Amino acid sequence: MINRVFRLLTGLVLYGAGCALTIEAGLGVDPWTVFAEGLSRQSGLGIGWVTNLVGLGVLLLWIPLRQRPGVGTVANILLVGTSMQVVLGLIPAAPNHIVAQAALLVGGILIVAVGCGLYIGARFGPGPRDGLMTGMHARFGWPVWACRGGVELSVLLIGWLLGGTVGVGTVVFAVAIGPLVHITLPMFDTARRSGSAESSTGGAGRDTTLTAVDATRDA
Numbered sequence: 001m002i003n004r005v006f007r008l009l010t011g012l013v014l015y016g017a018g019c020a021l022t023i024e025a026g027l028g029v030d031p032w033t034v035f036a037e038g039l040s041r042q043s044g045l046g047i048g049w050v051t052n053l054v055g056l057g058v059l060l061l062w063i064p065l066r067q068r069p070g071v072g073t074v075a076n077i078l079l080v081g082t083s084m085q086v087v088l089g090l091i092p093a094a095p096n097h098i099v100a101q102a103a104l105l106v107g108g109i110l111i112v113a114v115g116c117g118l119y120i121g122a123r124f125g126p127g128p129r130d131g132l133m134t135g136m137h138a139r140f141g142w143p144v145w146a147c148r149g150g151v152e153l154s155v156l157l158i159g160w161l162l163g164g165t166v167g168v169g170t171v172v173f174a175v176a177i178g179p180l181v182h183i184t185l186p187m188f189d190t191a192r193r194s195g196s197a198e199s200s201t202g203g204a205g206r207d208t209t210l211t212a213v214d215a216t217r218d219a
Contacts (some may be wrong), residue, residue: 008072009079009190011118014111016048016083021083023047024094024102028167030174032129036081038162048085052077058128065135070125074100077128091157105169109176117184169197169205 022029027036033047040047055077059069095101119127126134129151136147156180160166 004124006214007118008075008124009113011120011122011188012075013083014115015119016051016080016085016115017087018108018111018113018115019051019080019085020048020087020091021104021111022109022169022173023088024091025099025104025169026094026165027105027107028169028171028173029043030170030172030177031152031159033159034166034170035155035159035162035165036164038159038164041163046085046088048081048083048088050090051081051084053081055081055128058132062131062135065132067131067135067137067138069128069131070118072122072124073128073131076119080127105172109173112173112182113177113180113184117179117186117188121185121188122180123189131134162207179182 013076019029019033022034024038028034032054033051036047036051041049045051045053050079050143059073061076062069087141125131132151133144133147136142136151137144156166
């Protein structure tokens with residue numbers, strides 16, 4: 001249990017830190033961060049704090065969808081944005097050279113992928129955005145891909161209209177995060193590890209690794 005909690009907390013902190021690097025790269029960020037960035041520009045609040053508030057707002061949408069949050073859901077709301085805000089405060093200045101920007105973007109995406117593998121693999125419940133997608137699917141019967149696509153395109157458009165950064169980094173993130181988490185998740189998935197242990201001792205262990213699509217719903 002302690003190991004799982006450590007993985008959860010470490011993963012969420014890394015996730016926020018990775019997002020902060022993609023923001024500082026200035027080449028475009030993922031849809032939900034575009035949304036948070038747009039709200040931050042309009043409200044004057046730090047983007048990390050806005051990210052926490054957005055997560056709380058999304059969690060409230062779980063009520064009519066009859067979804068139940070887990071420990072990981074609450075931890076996600078509290079830690080991702082906070083980590084993002086702290087890391088942004090530690091970075092002295094955003095780079096203006098394309099090589100440095102690209103390095104920040106790639107580094108940020110890699111750190112997000114490791115963070116995803118850790119916190120999803122800990123299996124303490126979905127993040128707020130993940131639960132929104134699955135809740136819509138369960139409540140209305142819409143395909144998960146349609147729920148995800150509709151919500152993320154909506155927040156991307158709204159965030160862009162509010163001043164969020166959309167660019168090549170947005171595309172790179174969307175294309176790269178799935179395959180990367182497909183690599184990192186099996187490394188840290190606690191259920192997979194316990195299943196392997198059962199198999200090695202003659203038990204009925206089974207591979208319960210999440211798919212890359214499931215793993216990146218909240219990315």
